[in-house]
Amino acid sequence: MNQPLLDIQPMPQDPEAEKAVIGAMILSPVVIPTVITICKEEHFYREAHRRLFKAILSMHNRKEPLDIVTLTNELKRMSDFEVIGGTSALTAYIDGVPTAGNVEYYARIVKDKSVRRQIILFTHKLKAEAFSEASSAPELITSVKQLTRQALENLNQLVDVDDSSASLAQKVKDELQESWNGNGLRFVKTGFNLFDQEIGGLERKKFHLITGLPGSCKSTLIQQMTNQMALNGLPVGYACLDTDSKDIHLRMLCQLVKVDYKSIWSPNLSRDKKNELLSRLEMLSDYPTRIVGEEQIGRTFETFASWAWNAVIKQKVQCVFVDSAAKFSIPLDRGQTLESGITRLANDLNSLSKELDIPIVSIHELNRGEVPSPKGSGTWEYVARYWYNLVRDSDRPNVIRMEIRKNSNGLKGTNFNFISKGEYFLLEEMNEKS
Numbered sequence: 001m002n003q004p005l006l007d008i009q010p011m012p013q014d015p016e017a018e019k020a021v022i023g024a025m026i027l028s029p030v031v032i033p034t035v036i037t038i039c040k041e042e043h044f045y046r047e048a049h050r051r052l053f054k055a056i057l058s059m060h061n062r063k064e065p066l067d068i069v070t071l072t073n074e075l076k077r078m079s080d081f082e083v084i085g086g087t088s089a090l091t092a093y094i095d096g097v098p099t100a101g102n103v104e105y106y107a108r109i110v111k112d113k114s115v116r117r118q119i120i121l122f123t124h125k126l127k128a129e130a131f132s133e134a135s136s137a138p139e140l141i142t143s144v145k146q147l148t149r150q151a152l153e154n155l156n157q158l159v160d161v162d163d164s165s166a167s168l169a170q171k172v173k174d175e176l177q178e179s180w181n182g183n184g185l186r187f188v189k190t191g192f193n194l195f196d197q198e199i200g201g202l203e204r205k206k207f208h209l210i211t212g213l214p215g216s217c218k219s220t221l222i223q224q225m226t227n228q229m230a231l232n233g234l235p236v237g238y239a240c241l242d243t244d245s246k247d248i249h250l251r252m253l254c255q256l257v258k259v260d261y262k263s264i265w266s267p268n269l270s271r272d273k274k275n276e277l278l279s280r281l282e283m284l285s286d287y288p289t290r291i292v293g294e295e296q297i298g299r300t301f302e303t304f305a306s307w308a309w310n311a312v313i314k315q316k317v318q319c320v321f322v323d324s325a326a327k328f329s330i331p332l333d334r335g336q337t338l339e340s341g342i343t344r345l346a347n348d349l350n351s352l353s354k355e356l357d358i359p360i361v362s363i364h365e366l367n368r369g370e371v372p373s374p375k376g377s378g379t380w381e382y383v384a385r386y387w388y389n390l391v392r393d394s395d396r397p398n399v400i401r402m403e404i405r406k407n408s409n410g411l412k413g414t415n416f417n418f419i420s421k422g423e424y425f426l427l428e429e430m431n432e433k434s
Contacts, residue, residue: 012116013045017109022052023097024106026090029066031103032056038107043114048084052093055080068094122147141302142331188319188359191228192429195416199407202319202359202386206408207350209380210363212390217400217420218363220427221390222321223252225361226289229319235288237311237320239304241327245293249284252291256280290315299329301345305352312356325349325362325380339379346383381406393417400427 021039025032036057044050055074059066064074068090075081084090129135129143179186187201195201202208212218222238229236240248254261257276263269264277290311297303304322311317330341353360364380366389381387387406393399400418417430 011045011120012113014109014113015046015049017106017113018044018046018049019093020097020106021103021110022049022056023093023095024103025053025056026066026068026071027094027097028103029060032060032066034104035107036060038104039110043111045113045117048089051075051078051080052084054078138300138302141306145302188234189229189232190225191232192225192416194429195402198416199386199404202361203408204357204359205354206359206385207346207353207383208359208361208386208388209384209406210361210388210390211366211381212363213366213392216390216392217418217427218365218390219251219323220255220420221400221418222323222361222363223248224255224427226321227252227255230287230289233288234319235290235311235315235317237290237292237308237315237317238323239292239297239307239320240323241294241297241299241304243293243323244295245291248291248293253277253280253284256284288315290317299327301328301348304328305348308352308356308360312358317358319358320356320360322349322360322362324364326364343379343383346379350383350385392420399430 021035025035039053041050041054041057044053052075055071055078056066058078059070059074064070068087072081072087072090075084125147126144129140129147132140135143175186185204187196187199187203189196189201210218210221226236226238238248250264251261254264257264257273257280259269259273259277269277290307292307297307308317308320311320325345328345330338330345332338332341349360349362384406385408387404389403389405391401391403393401398420400420402416402418404415419428419430
């Protein structure tokens, strides 16, 4: 039987680089400020090196002079002198330094090896979780996500951030060139021409929020957007958390045929409409859409995220609509409030859109208070990079006004009007904006 990787393969390390860093700090204490901006005690693999680094840093913080004699006294005070090998070992550190001027290079090697060890340990934790029979599959996914977050937080503390203007300018240039060449387009077109012209469409890597009071055609709008995109050959995903997938399919069919939902079940439906329904149903079967309902994915975010990953990887889905994110179950840790649970969920959706490189669009019902806002938490409006609110026109009940309340591109305050032609089956764009 094969032994675990940790038992048969040594962990990444560079003892010579660790010795060079320690020796340079003793030989030339002026390099200590440079070293401590890169390395920490736990980055060193050898126990003796960690203890030496701790002793040197302690003396530096107390602004005490550093040489072989003073360091020897500090190590004895800390009961570490014999552990590191005594006077001969200390002398060897100094003798082994090629040049103190290269200490930054050596320090980065030490840090790089530490990052690699952290990644290896993290993967073994994941492996242990996967082999464990103590958790169900959804619980396992939640546990893996928690481990991943913790690992990323630890690794982010180890990895330098390249925030130079030159680096950022190059990244922007690369993205622009990709888009100009017709690759990696930034926006996904909805098929609503006026909206696409003014906003650009649905921006990738962004969480979009569509809100409104009950009866403001939120579901109708995203179902029709799904249809429009599919008609244009764009793979799109639609997830509904309180309806089965078959019913979603039927409602989208009603939009295409322009028949209200209750009429399609009637024996008195005309032969022409029946034939059109069956013909359109065949067309729907060829659509590049992925539709899932509550009976397939339940209401857990982890199951939804797994479905979305598969849809993007296997079916190349370019956008995902959710009806609605507020219906996800929110498991709370001990002492955690519902507000913090909602914040975590909203941030998870935002992060998922970035990971998948697609727009994720969710509808959300507003409360009926004096100042309508998303139910449950104000978090949704803050986390979303785009926020569109639907309002029925008081003078023209069949007109739905879309208010652009938030736009990460800067354009907001622009309103678009839509004509509602039935609660369940059609929403047409009007050729006007206000």
